[in-house]
Amino acid sequence: MTAPATHAEMANAIRFLAVDAIEKAKSGHPGMPMGMADVATVLFTRFMKFDAQAPKWVDRDRFILSAGHGSMLLYALGYLTGYADLDIEQIKNFRQLGYRTAGHPEFGHVDIADTTTGPLGQGIANATGFALAEAMQAARYGQDVVNHYTYVVAGDGCLMEGISQEAITLAGHLKLAKLIVLWDDNHICIDGDTALSTSDDQRARFAAAGWNTDACDGHNPDDIARAIEAARKSDRPTLIACRTTIGKGAPTKAGSEKIHGAPLGGDEIKAAREAANWNYEPFEVPAHVLAAWRAAGSRGSAERTAWEGRFGKLDLSRKAEFERTQDGRLPAGWQDAIAAFKQKISTDQPKVATRKASQDVLEVVTAAIPEMIGGSADLTHSNLTNTKACAPSVKAGDYSGRYIHYGIREHGMAAAMNGLSLHGGFIPYGGTFLIFANYLWPALRMSAMMEQRVLYVLTHDSIGLGEDGPTHQPIETLAALRATPNVLVFRPADAVETAEAYEAALLNAKGPSVFALSRQNLPTLRTKHTVENLTAKGGYVLAEAAKELNGGKRQVTLIATGSEVSLAMEARKLLADKGVAAAVVSLPCWELFDRQSKEYRASVLGEGSVRVAVEALGTFGWERYVGLDGAVVGMTGFGASAPADKLYQHFGITAEAVADAALARL
């Protein structure tokens, strides 16, 4: 019988799995898994609350590998602790097509990945959302049911990215005490020594953001344990600077940028094995080490059983609510509330900005869906994102509210919303101006890739915002969002479409949705109530060509979104005055329209008709609907500062211009 596995053996199991997998893949990042193997071993064998046999247990601690290029650290941990979806074949086929072990960890591919990481800074910013979700869920269900930590492994890259500042200042402000960041303080970045590009005192920086901070020798298990133990007792989030050597264990390459992102090579691996006395074949983990790891993997099973007992004691209705929200199922009746709202609008026919309509819809849906939580990047009064049901705000120490003042942190807000959504139990929505989607785009991309139901309430959606001028007028933003896979981009034309857009977005459980909303007032165009959600079809004929013109045969199709749909309606009238039969198509969501049948799309777009699109943003991408022979009336450069009506005239986005473009093509 062999001796029990030592810490060093267990850490070396991580190191050599990483080394071997990267060597076989001929690509990958060994430096971090080797450097952080000791920290990870201490965390997973002594602290992490998890059960590899029940990987999605809701009260598990979360582990976020913000330095996602070190993915082999995560995969090694998963295999060693016994996650069913990470067998040795997965490790052997690291970075290969058809395997779960992607170059960077991906949520939904492997159970152990609580989030997708790789784009630096996203993970630590997600973590703020995870920790906030924990605090908010605990405030709702009590610490007997919700009580877990969020651990983050972050590198210098994560901490140099601006988004990390947004994340840590928000976490510090909200005193998210169960958030613990283990910083891989290895003094190496890709270009070489970190001293090439940074002189930050990271502990002082985190302290300035209200964090507890500590340091440890990242290769001394007891010192690591001491620091984590202390961090868990803090009343503030904690940064632990883990002083490590990148590529620890590689005889000649350790401590150098050369080991960051390339295989070690045969000679270095051989020497590393010898130095560590690791006399095993590639991918071989000796039985006693694997057994020790597997024991660590089931360490949490008793805790889980105890938790199930506590959870079982909840009221039946509370239990059902917890499970419903955790599973992402919407409550009964919420669509009735939207239907009633739609009917009222079609009757009242208000002239309101769609941002105001959005607020009215949010009043309805946040009242009906308690897991919706709102917020804004410091534009609450402009985005109109707060509601009676959501107020009051979440505060440090009181997480019972449903509204978050994210501050002027668009990117951090989006990444935090990803964390809130990934954690489970919440449907987050957050507001800013549409132009500032440019700031949060990398995190929105992650919402899309991770298929998270995150709602982006983006107001002031065109040159129609007027006087704030070109710096605030989105031109390219909508095209970029439409070009991003798995994002539903809605630009509703009136309050009815706004309500329908929210309904479609909430039903879209597997991806984010964006609402581009006007600052300026718009007439109600959907004056006849429909039970059917027309916006959910992406596009539809709002007004067919008049029967009395051209024998009822459509000659022109005017296609528009949002604030320009009413302008297209005016153009239709101008054309009618000249005897031209024009239909108006409202196209609030390209992605949903493209999913309709070919026949439906052809009928809406009017095959053979002259097509003119109009949108008071950049024209890029509209050829998809108007083709090479149609026209697009929109912006081809940046905007200007003036009252909105003056700008529409100045840039030629008018009913006359739309009608003229059609006439020129008849």
Place this chain on the structure above:
Amino acid sequence: MTAPATHAEMANAIRFLAVDAIEKAKSGHPGMPMGMADVATVLFTRFMKFDAQAPKWVDRDRFILSAGHGSMLLYALGYLTGYADLDIEQIKNFRQLGYRTAGHPEFGHVDIADTTTGPLGQGIANATGFALAEAMQAARYGQDVVNHYTYVVAGDGCLMEGISQEAITLAGHLKLAKLIVLWDDNHICIDGDTALSTSDDQRARFAAAGWNTDACDGHNPDDIARAIEAARKSDRPTLIACRTTIGKGAPTKAGSEKIHGAPLGGDEIKAAREAANWNYEPFEVPAHVLAAWRAAGSRGSAERTAWEGRFGKLDLSRKAEFERTQDGRLPAGWQDAIAAFKQKISTDQPKVATRKASQDVLEVVTAAIPEMIGGSADLTHSNLTNTKACAPSVKAGDYSGRYIHYGIREHGMAAAMNGLSLHGGFIPYGGTFLIFANYLWPALRMSAMMEQRVLYVLTHDSIGLGEDGPTHQPIETLAALRATPNVLVFRPADAVETAEAYEAALLNAKGPSVFALSRQNLPTLRTKHTVENLTAKGGYVLAEAAKELNGGKRQVTLIATGSEVSLAMEARKLLADKGVAAAVVSLPCWELFDRQSKEYRASVLGEGSVRVAVEALGTFGWERYVGLDGAVVGMTGFGASAPADKLYQHFGITAEAVADAALARL
């Protein structure tokens, strides 16, 4: 004769110009100009080195209103100090079409705006570039010729944005001692008290980044002066926390978010005038106050004359070099170097990645153009951005180098490059992966809006990067960049096109250029040397349909960019094998192609031919060239992690797929 103007009167002149202009415009942000009027008055009357009569004097101090919504502060200063382009009519027509006084200050509209600001955080990040440019230019020409400060007014919004962290850590690292940030510490953001969303200790945060910090009473002129005086002597950049009251002078609204972004209203204005004893009509500045301000505006004229004397003493050739680089004129002969390089490539026909070709071209152009300065966001070895001419690197205290280790700060890098370019004297280029253009997009937008020649070297430009997987594979990025006005987006197919792209980008003095470059090797396709820069036409026929097929009449046009041009060439061969006459069009730059004559474009795209486009990124936007009847072979979702050749197969981006798409449409 009246008494000389007091500080209070001079500051009130700013306040009431702002109040009156915003009231007349019925929109704008009075809170900041009123709150910072005292600080601005001290700065402009006692410290700023400038001459309103020679607004673009190169050795002037720079003033960056990072909190750009307070634009009326800047316009008031411009009018009061006597800038010729800011008369009282401009102030009276604040935010109106056809006037220079836009909602947010715009570079190129008013001389006093050293940069365009408004999107928060951009200004302070530009400032890092300005201060770096000053240090680098001083290292080249001496302090007799280059010796000025960069002053920044920043609000809480700027400091909460993540980009500010990237900027201040870079500035602190590089010890940019002549950078002085005046923080409008007014405890108010748009949602209300800043305590709603932040608890940062800003001074501690800046200190952690290596800054000198201080605080002052932002309404006490002597205390403000003391702090600025001390800051000018620091050997590090300085943050001065100016404790102010937002909307200072408004009797009921001061100190509240209500005054941040809305006109005061008649009653409040009346009461403010009474409280300040400001018995003047709207827009009226009493003569003695205006005279005092005008004196401040010409205060720097003697300094300027002295500077001209010193500048006159430079060597003729050094003087010419300074003026040439400051004016943005390129040196003689640089195009010959590119032509020679092109010819050599056409002969040698190497198979290299375009990122490697980019490095080779950079070697050529940085040797020929000394004002080019390079850098990378910590991906030097991957982007291949360093050159013999540029090394060694810029370091704190030694600014003579030409290469900047920007660190993992993509957004900060782009904004710093804007500052470097705006300052004058340099043409900056900087590298990162194409996917991380998503991180720097808001700053690239500013390069475009401000018409700055900033070069973005973006490598790893498609799923062709392989194993790093979907988090690192750009899908939507290229579409977004193409949708952004005034950006030249180049995706060269081989080393010849890469050289041509650089030539076209350097000739494009009025906007940024992007190079999307492959990680993987590509064959040389331009095997016949052309003197003409074909890439500068945006698109051209690389291979016409074979004469022996279909009577020499082109049936199919295959359109591709970058790494897919060689794939299109293979498809052409497959089609030829089936007797189909197909041409290949290389379309490296859509923007330049769209500027060509209609006839040229039609001849290239082959009117009447079946069109198939192929690009290993998202297909969004390609209908502009293939229309409704053509096909686009590309990505419709996110990528995957595997070797590149496997991914091309997996996602069906192959010569066979391209050929099949054409055949299906014949």
